[in-house]
Structure formats: structure tokens, C-alpha cells
Amino acid sequence: MKLIEQLLSSLAWLQLFIAPALIGSFLGLLLWLNFRSGWGVVGGGILALLGIGVGIAFAEKARRGKGTIEFMSRTSAHPELYRDDKKNQA
Numbered sequence: 001m002k003l004i005e006q007l008l009s010s011l012a013w014l015q016l017f018i019a020p021a022l023i024g025s026f027l028g029l030l031l032w033l034n035f036r037s038g039w040g041v042v043g044g045g046i047l048a049l050l051g052i053g054v055g056i057a058f059a060e061k062a063r064r065g066k067g068t069i070e071f072m073s074r075t076s077a078h079p080e081l082y083r084d085d086k087k088n089q090a
Contacts, residue, residue, distance in 0.1 A: 008069060009063075009067065009068050009069055012068035012069050012071070012072045013059045013062075013063060013068045014059075015068075015072065016055070016058055016059040016062050016068060016071070016072070017055040017056060017058070017059040018055065019055070020051050020052075020054040020055035020058055021051045021052045021054075021055040022051070023051055024047050024048050024049070024050050024051010024052060024054065024055075025047075025048045025051055025052075027047045027051070028043070028044035028045060028046070028047035028048035028051070029044060029048075031043045031044045031047055032044035
């Protein structure tokens with residue numbers, strides 16, 4: 001049972017890590033596409049590494065707080081994210 005719990009916790013950590021890492025990599029790619037010189041490569045790499053660093057910091061902060069699974073559960077079960085269909089049906 002511990003193995004499944006660790007696997008799910010690792011997957012939740014990856015979910016928290018991947019969003020900032022992808023955003024940083026995408027911004028780095030856009031910078032590189034606009035400036036195809038040496039500075040574009042350096043700036044794009046810095047933005048990609050910055051996104052990866054922010055992703056690691058964010059995922060680790062959530063893991064050290066109450067845990068990645070509980071963090072993901074709180075964000076996905078927030079009542080403002082769901083609309084009440086019973087009130088809308090009239």
C-alpha cells in the first residue's frame with residue numbers, strides 16, 4: 001500500500017511541477033524564436049531554467065506543507081469551481 005501512496009504522491013508532485021516548467025519553456029521558446037542569435041539562446045535557456053526552478057519550488061512547498069495529494073484535493077474540490085445546476089434549472 002505504501003508503494004501506491006508514494007506513486008500517487010509523485011504523480012501529484014509532477015502535476016504541480018509541470019505547469020510552471022511548461023510556461024517557462026514556452027516563454028523561452030518564444031524568446032528564442034524572436035531572437036535567433038546567441039542572446040536568444042541564452043535568454044530562452046534562462047527562462048526555461050527559471051520555469052523549472054519555480055516549478056520545483058512550488059511543488060516542494062506544497063509537499064512540505066500538508067502534502068501534494070491534499071493540496072491537489074483542496075484545489076480541485078473548491079466549491080467556487082462548481083456551479084449549482086439545481087439553482088440554474090427553473
